[in-house]
């Protein structure tokens with residue numbers, strides 16, 4: 001599995017299928033465990049990710065890891081993290097539809113490789129790119145969606161939480177923590193049914 005993940009990352013690292021290949025520093029493929037039952041999909045790399053070649057390693061990524069740990073999940077062992085788009089859009093602009101479509105085969109290979117039972121979609125762009133759902137995040141977050149034999153959970157993007165840092169009950173931060181605890185509980189149910197050790 002790790003060899004297959006490395007081969008995929010190597011192939012993706014030389015992709016020139018869209019115009020972002022001309023402005024990126026590094027292709028940002030994934031981090032975490034390719035054997036995990038949980039996959040997190042975000043929007044696109046930012047400046048720090050573009051420099052380091054790993055997704056969610058800037059401020060938003062550190063916040064995401066903090067939330068995962070608070071929810072009882074190990075960010076390196078219990079999940080696989082990637083973005084719908086593997087190269088940074090200049091100036092962190094929104095990904096264009098054509099870029100997301102060009103990058104889609106890489107994401108599909110990642111989903112096939114990891115074969116997660118649970119997938120969290122971080123933010124509206126990931127939700128639209130992966131499941132073609134465009135309803136407001138406030139109405140979809142925290143709700144399970146059953147599709148293609150998997151359970152999908154929309155979550156607020158950690159960048160949104162950085163802009164809304166209050167931990168008040170009912171706020172985006174508290175809701176996201178609650179959603180991640182729901183995700184962990186679901187994973188524990190699945191692991192208990194399969195006899196695998198709980199995360």
Ligand code: SF4
Nearest residue numbers: 015018086087102103
């Ligand atoms: S964003 Fe995706 S499709 Fe575009 S060059 Fe990078 S890896 Fe290839």
